[in-house]
Amino acid sequence: MGCSISPILFVAAFEVILIGAGKLVQKQLREGLEKIDSSQLPGKLKVWCYQFTLFQRVMWPLKVSEIPSSLVSRIDTISNTYIRKWLGLPRCFSDTGLFGKNALQLPLKSINLGYKQEKTRLVFELKESRDEAVKSAGVTVCTGPSRKPGEGRQKTGRTTCLLTPGKGWKTRVDLGTQLIFPTEITQTTLRPDVVVWATAAKKVLIIELTVPWEEGIPAAYEFKRLKYSDLVAECRDGGWTATILPVEVGCRGFVGKSAIQLLRAAGTTEVSLRRAIKELAEEAEKYLVYNRCYDTYQLSLKFERCLESDVVTFDILSEDSKLVFLHIDRYVEFHSQHGHYYKTRIPKFGRDFSYHYPSSDLYFVGASSEVFRLNLEQGRFLHSLLTDAAEINVCDINPVHQFFAAGTLEGRVDCWDPRVRSRVGVLDCALSSITNGTEVEGLPSVSALKFNGSLGMAVGTSTGQVLVYDLRSSRTLLVKDHYYGLPIKSLHFHNPLDLVLSADSKIIKMWNKDNGKVFSSIEPQANINDVCLYPGSGMLFTANEDPKMNTFYIPALGPAPRWCSFLENLTEELGENPESTIYDDYKFVTRKANLGKCLSA
Incomplete structure (x- = not known):
């Protein structure tokens, strides 16, 4: 059988x-x-x-x-x-x-x-x-069929090419100049990022790029698709074949599927597709917002955290890594040792904030006449402080008597007592900053503010002047001009040498707070955003428009920090072997002085 x-x-x-x-x-x-x-x-x-x-x-x-x-x-x-x-x-x-x-x-x-x-x-x-x-046995390795029994092979189709050659395609991009939607298609106030259309074929492609957080890619796609759905309907009513193509690239450099589908629909080859995806990821990664914390004693990076949007300013609340970030989209983000802790939103766009330690209040100022107060102990907003200003640019709290000061758009500084929530004084800095020889095009506003002890204060203006005050008087003690016409971005006091360190986007100037005599100046190659002076030393850091922070050490300001004491030996070696330059024997004079000598001769 x-x-x-x-x-x-x-x-x-x-x-x-x-x-x-x-x-x-x-x-x-x-x-x-x-x-x-x-x-x-x-x-x-x-x-x-x-x-x-x-x-x-x-x-x-x-x-x-x-x-x-x-x-x-x-x-x-x-x-x-x-x-x-x-x-x-x-x-x-x-x-x-x-x-x-x-x-x-x-x-x-x-x-x-x-x-x-x-x-x-x-x-x-x-x-x-x-x-x-x-x-010699001829053994073969079998991985088994990749489909279920009885199923045939499915044909894999490629994305249909949307850009047909020879149709006279035109393009408009919302970059540099404001995009106006082609009136031959329809009239609208919407401004998509890219519009591609062919009049002969009556086809239009509406492309909208979004760079969201990875978790928000699906929501961003649906939001953009619904936002332009009415525009697509209007184009179709006019006889046009309209297609909306939302494109998402994650803020950490991950390209969404919608971007790949768009590139394939444009007829991109596989080699060019891989190159384009790599370039998109690299460009998105360049503009990531990182918070990096460094351990100076180990000379290494302690931790790094990625944030969702650009940061206006931030502050360290305690020594155990409690951080507060103020974002450009009105969000206030709190971080603890493990990372993100909580996020809330303030009513108006913020520009600066200060922390009042005795009451655990955060004072936020920005595009509003109000000073918003967020109590961290109760976890709620308190009654705001009302000012006469249209907008408030900066604020600071005196570390001695805890007075709160706010610099306004009109060039005034309002001082408040947080204990009674009432204004105790007003300084008009706009008129005081205008001295003989000062050229201004408009009313200066306050762009920087810094207290020194219990009675000293320095105010920086948007036209490049620094005003030194004694809080017991409304008159300025000294007015120092940077002569660049750029807003003052950072102010620091160096009490051991009675110096003021003021910085705009171009230069850092160090000068005596009593007579204004220049001590030194630093002019980095990249534009300056902020300056940080390491306490009790001659080292300072600059946050600038460059991938790397600039670090400067000036021995005349103070010793090197303990964690980089080797700088002392380097400066001693440089002092023992000075190098002469070709301009050492030259004397430089101004054009005005040279003209006076010629006339006298």
């Missing part, structure tokens, strides 16, 4: 055996992931445990067993879900962001990639075996 079996039934039975082995691997992986997830370890350590223990344990059965690649893909999806959860990433975060060579570059390997590598390694082990019997 004999028996036979249909080839179709044999293939089906073989797939059942393979899938059974794969289900066992899937069960072991899921149990391991659940054990790691239930532990009390931080998310990063959970990922480490997975990558160097569970991942290696799963790779062996995947290598020796003939498991279908479709089942391996499902196993890979399970593990990636847990990795996103442990790293705090959104569900929409792509596998390319996790395992690809991009801005993040995590030291992770996907199960899918590991499966392919192990199978390739197995092929070479069999073909290049030292055992001639194995080498």
